Amino acid sequence: MSTNILGIGQSALIAAQVGLSTTGHNIANASTPGYNRQLVIQGSAGAQNFGYGFVGQGTQITEIKRVYNDFVSGQVLAAQTSKSALETYSSQINQVDNLLADASAGISPALQDFFSGLQDLSANPNAAASRQATLSSAQSLVARFQSLNDQLSESRAGVNSQISSSVTAINAYAQQIAKLNATISQAQGSGNPPNDLLDQRDQVIAELNKEVKVTVNKEDGGNYNVFIGNGQPLVMGVQVNQLATAPSVTDPERLQVAYQINGNKVVLPEGSLSGGRLSGLFDYRSQTLDPSQNALGRVAIVLATSFNAQHQLGQDQNGAPGGDFFTVATxxxxxxxxxxxxxxxxxxxxxxxxxxxxxxxxxxxxxxxxxxxxxxxxxxxxxxxxxxxxxxxxxxxxxxxxxxxxxxxxxxxTINGAAQIDLAIKNPSLIAAAAPIRTAAGPRADGSGNTGSATISSGTVTNKNFSSSAPYTSPVTLSYSAATNKFSGYPAGTTVTLPGSTTAIPYDGTYTAGATISVGSASFVVSGVPADGDTFNIGPNTNGVGDNRNALLLGALQTANTVANGTTSFQGAYSQLVSAVGNKTREINVSSDAETARLDTVTQAQQSESGVNVDEETANLIRYQQAYQAAAKVMQTASTMFDVLLSLGH
The missing domain is CATH 2.60.40 (Immunoglobulin-like)
Incomplete structure (x- = not known):
């Protein structure tokens, strides 16, 4: 019986030792990422029938169990991959939001300064300082467009770099999983699960899941098969399929993710790679970066195009027609x-x-x-x-x-609109602040002034090729005859748009007060009551260096609705861009915070079940220590009994 007691004590001692070792292992790994606490599962070693009853034979260790919940762990993975995508998107879009909305670095202050310079030019069209200031503010506006575009382009290059980095990380994690699959499969041949190796593999899966959302299928042999995207296999047991980066077939500067099959690269649709850092980068690029750079380019193109069109209808200090003020991207x-x-x-x-x-x-x-x-x-x-x-x-x-x-x-x-806008003129004298035509009432044939109340408007030009159209080569004088109510002196091809009408009609010179008269590419209006013999003149703006009429029209473009089919202005379009990015930033940040909270919740649920509670493990240490001491006492008692038996034999 003493031998039986010794065996029982020994089994209890071994169980207590394993308990102490396992508890110590838990405490040592309390801060190890991905570690799941382990439990010692004991069972009775059975009993022996001695006729008078069954006597127990001690205890045995049936399993060292890893406390792991597949369902909760799946929730953690889902929350983690979503948080990683939103966190990546948030970090990128916040930079763009700060860039565009910056009160000193955005387009808005540069636009305001530019048009303020035009207002000063309108007040002082012949002042060299005002002309140079206008060019300087225009150059600052151009530099601001280019600077913002450069920073957006740097962000685009940064996305490419991060995509490459993420693909490298994904391939490395895939290799680790395959190696762990092989090691775990071999270890499980003993019939017992290698808990620490399983934790390591699950942790690598978690890290991979931060890069791209994964789906895991578990084989009977213990291997993990890992899939990404729309079911593309990344790891199949010990086999790894590598990812690579590849330029878009229509945009060499746009990196995409490709799946390598038999030496060939098959590009994966960006939308198929949901979750993880890759998804966040793709979403940021397609949903924010692309439209933002395009919207900025559109503002630059419409500004340059509309400004050029009006500038070409003016006249510079040399008396020549205005040319392009800005260069326009194609x-x-x-x-x-x-x-x-x-x-x-x-x-x-x-x-x-x-x-x-x-x-x-x-x-x-x-x-x-x-x-x-x-x-x-x-x-x-x-x-x-x-x-x-x-x-x-x-x-x-x-x-x-x-x-x-x-x-x-x-x-x-519009992608290159902000990058390629520039000044087309460098000489201040080439600013076409004047109008190319000049109108005047009188003088009459005898040299005196008109006696009627009729006036003529300053006139406008509707075609930049005005130099080849009458009356710009020489003045045209319109003389009024009260007897016929007509003007003489009309050149061929004159048309008129009557008040209240929108259709231009051939005109024989009959006077209609307030009618818009078009001669060549010039339009003007005569209003009031002319007297017989009154004359009205239209001709080239000779020596019109002090004229500010075209400068006023250029300045009026600031508030004109020239963008988006005439629905908004330059400033309005830029404000829409800032607002769109700001709203998207808030949306992503709120979603990121919510996903972070969800991840914290499910992580706490996982840790409450699988994490190491040091206080609990300390209590276990005391319990196993006492069990160890008691087992030792049993063995000591068995030894004493054996010694007594030996002494009885002498």
Whole structure:
């Protein structure tokens, strides 16, 4: 019996030792990421029948159990991958929001300074200082556009860099999972789970899940099969399928994620990689960065185009017609690298006021040209080119061969608008502040002034090619005859738009008060009651260096609705951009905070079940220590009994 007692004591001692070791292991790993606490599961060693009854044989360790809940762990993974995506998006968009809304670094103050300079020029059209100040404020505005665009471009390059970094991390995690699969599969051959290895693998899965959302299937042998995207296998047991980066076929500067199969790269749709840092980067680029850079470019293009158009209707200090004040960007066109033909597409901005902030694809299917507004517009088919969409005219480039079925092009009308805007003039004297025409009432044939009450407006120019149109080569004098109620001196081709009408009609000189009279590319209005013999003159603005009429019209562009089909101004369009980014920033930040709170909640639930509670483990230490001491006492008692038996034999 003493031998039986010794065995029982020994089993109790071993159980207590294992309990102490396991508890110490838990305490040692209380701060280890991904560690799940372990429990010692004991069972009775059975009993032996001695005739008078069954006598117990002690205890045995049946399992060292890892406290792990698949359901709760899945909730943690789901919350973590969503938080990682939103956190990444938030960190990126906050930078853009701060950049665009900055009261000193944004476009708004530069626009205000530029048009303030034009107001000063209007008051002092012949002052060299005012002209130079206007050019300086224009240069500051150009520099501000370019600086903001440069920072957005740097953000775009940063996204590419982070995508590459994330893909590298994903591949490294995949290799670790495959190696752990092999080690765990081998260890489980003993029939017992290698708890610490399982924790390590789950922790690597958690880290991978921060980069891209994963789906895990568990095999009977203990291996994990890991899938990403729309079910693309990343890890299959010990086999790893690598990811890589690849430039977009229509935009070489836009990195995408590709799945490597048999040495070939298959690009994964950005929308398929939901969750994780990759998803946050893709969403930021497509939902915020692209439209923001396009919107900024649109403001620059419409500003430059409309300002140039009005500036060309003016006259500079040399008496010459105004030229381009700004340089204007052209659409960026990139053919797909997979195009079967060498056809070239041309795209030009023919109506800047109708520009949107979208990009477009043009695809040819062999019979029709399909133009799609990105990101999610429906394709519109056209049988022929050219076609104009949102102010952009699409056509085959001059000398280009015909397109072949499968040809595809990406057209980005405004992406370079802010990058390429610049000053087209450097000489202050070339600012066309004056109007190219001058009107006057009188003198009459005898040299005296008009005697009637009729007046003539200062006139406007509607065509920049005014130098080839009468009456700019020499003055034209209109002389009024009371007998016929007509003006003589009208050149051929004169038209008039009568008050209350919108249609210009041929005019024989009959006077109608308030009618808009067009002579060549000039328009003016005679109002009031002219007297017989009164004259009105229209001609070139000779020596008009002190004239500010075109400067006033240029300044009026500040509040004119020239953007988005005449629905808003330059400042309004920029404010819409700032507002859109600000609202999206708040939305992402709120969602990120909510997901962080959800992650904290499910993590606490997981830790309450699987985490190490040091106080509880300390109590376990005391319990196992006492069990160890008691087991030792049992063994000591068995030894004493054995010694007594030996002494009885002598």
């Amino acid at each position: 659409p960026l066109i990139t053919p797909s690298s997979k195009n079967p033909s060498s056809a070239k597409l041309a795209a030009s901005i023919t109506n800047a006021g109708a520009l949107s902030t979208s990009d477009y694809t043009l695809q040819y299917d062999g019979s029709n040209y399909k133009i799609t507004q990105l990101p999610d517009g429906a394709p519109v088919s056209y049988a022929t080119l050219p076609q104009t969409v949102d102010g952009v005219t699409f056509d085959l480039a001059t000398g280009s061969p015909a397109m072949a079925a499968g040809d595809s092009f990406l057209v980005r009308p």
